[in-house]
Amino acid sequence: MAKIKKGDTVEVITGEHKGVKGVVQRVDTKSERLVVAGANIVKKHQKPVQAGRGKTQAGxxxxxxxxxxxxxxxxxxxxxALTRVGFRxxxxxxxxxxxxxxxxxxx
Ligand SMILES: [Zn+2]
Known part of the structure; x- marks a missing residue:
């Protein structure tokens, strides 16, 4: 049973995004990684894509x-409170x- 579930509110306690609070959007139980809204935002450069007549902007x-x-x-x-999860x-x-x-x- 996962300690953290989708929909939980969590706070990042270490790393670059320490102190960021957010709701868990997705949990990958295999890799024990999760996606938290507003935390660990990364930027990715998008190449311009040829789409029909128009061309989407690179960005x-x-x-x-x-x-x-x-x-x-x-x-x-x-x-x-910030807490670790136990089980009963x-x-x-x-x-x-x-x-x-x-x-x-x-x-
Ligand atoms: Zn409590």
Missing amino acids: IIEFEAPISASNVLLVCPKCN IDADGHKTRVCKKCQSDIE
Whole structure:
């Protein structure tokens, strides 16, 4: 079970984009990388593309590049603190994410 899910609010805790808060847009569980809105924006130069009669302008496109899941902490929706995610396992084996700061369940 992933600690960070799509839709979570996280804060970048290390690197160039330290302190940036954003909502997780995409999670790649295999590589443990995630895309956070507004964080790790990279610029890419776009070559002019021949499209029909017109020609699109060459320019710079910006997009959010994935960052390592280990570089972010969850912003707990209950206590608003930056926290690591723990797990609580019920008697029936059901795993629930919990905030390690306030011990609240996180959906
Ligand atoms: Zn909490």
